[in-house]
Amino acid sequence: MTAAPAVSPPRHVYLVDGSGYIFRAYHALPPLTRADGTPVNAVLGFTNMLMKLIAETDADHIAVIFDAGRESFRNQIYPAYKAHRPDAPAELVPQFALIREATRAFNVSCIELAGYEADDLIATYARQAAAGGARVTVVSSDKDLMQLVGDGIIMLDPIKNRPIGPDQVREKFGVGPEKVIDVQALAGDATDNVPGVPGIGVKTAADLITNYGDLDTLLARAGEIKQPKRRETLLQNAEQARISRELVRLRDDVPVEEALETFIRREPDSETLLAFLRENQFRALVTRVENRLAAAGRIADGETAATKQGAEPALAEPTPPAAVLSVVSTSYELVQDLAALDDWVARATAAGVVAVDTETNGLDALRCELVGVSLSVEPGRACYIPIGHKTNGGNGQGTLDFGRDDAKGKGEGVPSLVAGQLPRDEVLGRLKPLLENPGILKVGQNIKFDMIVLGRAGLAVAPIDDTMQISYALEAGAHGHGMDELATIYLDHQTIKFTEVAGTGRAKVTFDYVPLDKARDYAAEDADITLRLHRLLKPRLVQERMLTLYETIERPLIPVVAEMEQAGIKVDQQVLRRLSAEFAERLTELETEIHKLAGRPFNVGSPKQLGEVLFDEMGLSGGKKGKTGAYATGADRLEELAAQGHDLPARVLDWRQLSKLKSTYADALVAQTNPETGRVHTSLSLAVASTGRLSSTDPNLQNIPIRTEEGRKIRRAFIAEAGDKLLSVDYSQIELRLAAHMAEIPALKEAFRNGADIHAITASQIFGVPVDGMDPMIRRRAKAINFGIIYGISPFGLAQQLGIPQGEAKAYIEAYFARYPGIRDYMERTKKLARETGYVTTLFGRRCYLPGINDKNPARRSFMERAAINAPLQGTAADIIKRAMIRVPPALASAGLKARMLLQVHDELLFEVPDAEVERTAALVRRVMEQATLPVLELSVPLVAEAGIGDNWAEAH
Secondary structure, three states, X not given: OOOOOOOOOOOEEEXXXXXXXXXXXXXXXXXXXXXXXXXXXXXXXXXXXXXHHHHHOOOOEEEEEOOOOOOEOHHHHOOOOOOOOOOOOOOOOOHHHHHHHHHHHOOOEEEOOOEOOHHHXXXXXXXXXXHOOOEEEEEOOOHHHHHHOEOXXXXXXXXXXXEEOHHHHXXXXXXXXXXXXXXXXXXXXXXXXXXOOOOOOHHHHHHHXXXXXXXXXXXXXXXXXXXXXXXXXXXXXXXXXXHHHHHHOOOOOOOOOOOHHHHEOOOOOHHHXXXXXXXXXXXXXXHHHHXXXXXXXXOOHXXXXXXXXXXXXXXXXXXXXXXXXXXOOOEEEXXXXXXXXXXXXXXXXXXXXXXXXXXXXXXXXXXXXXXXXXXXXXXXXXXXXXXXXXXXXXXXXXXXXXXXXXXXXXXXOOOXXXXXXXXXXXXXXXXXHHHXXXXXXXEEOOHHHHHHHHHHOOOOOOOEEEHHHHHHHHHEOOOOOOHHHHHHHHHOOOOOOHHHHHOOHHHOOOHHHOOHHHHHHXXXXXXXXHHHHHXXXXXXHXXXXXXXXXXXXXXXXXXXXXXXXXXXXXXXXXXXXXXXXXXXXXXXXXXXXXXXXXXXXXXXXXXXXXXXXXXXXXXXXXXXXXXXXXXXXXXHHHHHHHHOOOHHHHHHHXXXXXXXXXXXXXXXXHHHEEOOOOEEOOEEEOOOOOOOOOEEEOOOOOOOOOOOHHHHHXXXXXXXXXXXXXXXXXXXXHHHHHHHHHOOOHHHHHHHHOOXXXXXXXXXXXXXXOOOOOOHHHHHHHXXXXXXXXXXXXXXXXXXXXXXXXXXXXXXHHHHHHHOHHXXXXXXXXXXXXXXXXXXXXXXXXXXXXXXXXXXXXXXXXXXXXXXXHHHHHHHHHHHHXXXXXXXXXXXXXXXXXXXEEEEXXXXXXXXXXXXXXXXXXXXXXXXXXXXXXXXXXXXXXXXEEEEEEOEHHHHO
């Protein structure tokens, strides 16, 4: 940096409203990213504006003032202050730190102070400068700053490039600057949630203040006002007006930390400025600055970027730098002292983007122990910070427990921490400001896991990006999205496998027993590869028009789902144990019945023995042997046989379902209950289904059958806490509604708009029977056709489902298509598009890839064609409920409701709600769900969400 000249009293001070500049810059430019995927449109706009401002002003003192955060002393006066203001756009948040870096790169003072708003700092410095005889220009168009105008202080509107003096303030508020506070106190401000006095706007407020002189006089004489409504309103809201005045009044006595004199204008250091511009790939600005420096003789012409070899790629360059793609030379550091840790934190803070990964001793984010954290800020360089590695004393080994409980090392001796690790609390304390800094983007691979683990340690990680979700948004269904697979696909790199550091078989240990040197390479590589993938994949979101899908659905859903997983669902273990005993008794009865039908006892759970009974001994048709020589006895085969009227395969299907319910739920849920919470915490996988649906695992709570009495009994074991109820809200026939919209079927759309019984309407139109007095069996057949068609059901499948001849099923389907030709057109159009592109698209732009859509194998091709028909419907439904899930928590918070969202099962959301709030919560959730497509998409049919309430899940549904 250039040495600062001697301090002299300011003559002309420029105070720039940094927040105003940021948002103006962000909205002025289209989305732009660096080659590494970092969004920089606001940074570029801000840099251009600041450069122009510096070039054109005669000010001898300049500072850019920023808000340090959303909370200020005003929230203590009025907790709801700014409560309705939306969060900054996700793609803007990581640019905050870069914008501050831009300010410093120009050698301009960059000022902020926690607990105060930028406007308060501007007011304080403006009063100080004016008191010292300096002219002050506040660079902003913010109306709140107009109360400062006068006594040597003016404003400069950077949008219109015009000064704002007392006359312009009177045009805006109808009063002079000295009365602006009183007018604002009466009128309030919806943007900042300043209440004001209901029914009084700026014009009325200005008239009242002009007539009565000031707010206090007006309130004291409010009883004299002739208009009854206005008089009563002022009398009732007098205190609210006084509170509003304190909210809008700017503090000009803030205990600022930087003296006004330090804002003296300085020339930027050319190397620092150019390094910043090059790093962010602002090539036009680099050329402009270098030309100016060359003209001033500060650099030679031959040193300009235009003549240099290997210049940085242009903004949003689609081809990534070789350093991103080549995983050859790496430098991985084991952080074992605080100075090194502080250095990594400083590097990450300066970079504005850091890849983060956690290492734990298990796979259950809610039970495992944090073992270490890895960071990376540039390709090839990463570190691992160990905090929980142990030794068993005797052999330093531990074997891995694969159960749902914490995986813990077991061996000889008493476990103790390995030497050379920093204290856990010291590490977490230093990482906390970094990982919680809203101006620094934290990148992870399946970062939901890391957020939960670090959250349990007291670190609220935000804002975040997730390479797994970015890949999923780009190519759902095309391939897996795990880091190892992505590294192979995109980086041609084989990552270090867990077995290479933790061993296999009996010698396998949990990660807390892996030696530090091996742990360093494994963990640091995870962060390094994650950063490389981010730099490679994030720019593709813009190039392939998937940014909106990622930014509005996939990314904001991550913290929502993390909260749901941590909330869990309470289970009644006594009910589960009772059901287990009941199911065991019923299984014994079924086995006896099956053995009687077979004519001899055999192992019902053995596919080989079952096949022999069915096809060799009973002589049933359709027996096919596989490569092992055993007959195929899967569910499809047994369902075919049962549809033909054979009792034994039907009873085996009953036995299998009941056996699965007993083992997977009645027995397993007891073991899967978290002893600390008394609740079951499922994991909701975000990047599995090609259609965008969430998947529930460990345990899978989405697959509990609800059409059988036994399945409903399992749901009765999921209960609410005392004083609460379970609330289930689900979309009614959402995929059928979407089919009516997407296939443009007027009759179905009209039926949905009128709230008619869609299955009865279909039955009436296909079978020519009146709706009134309809035979329930006819309606059932229409229902099967309605739902079957959108899954591409075949005549054979429909015949099996309804237990009718295949020819009759084919006639039903043909009658359906004849009545609703738009459906067939939609199906053929969708299959054609899928064959041409390899994917289908939801109404929100999600691409669902269909590998095998052009397969030469007719069975596989036919399967993918059926998937192509349903994927846009199921995928759009998934997008819709995800949008609802993102909106529900803030809506609940805004309404002051304490409900917790616990689970999503396809078209259903499950909540735990205090008894006294159930009805209000149900109404709010239904409203949010029914409006989830807006404002992006307006359907031609209404979405309908239905609510159920109960003490357990079965009752609620």
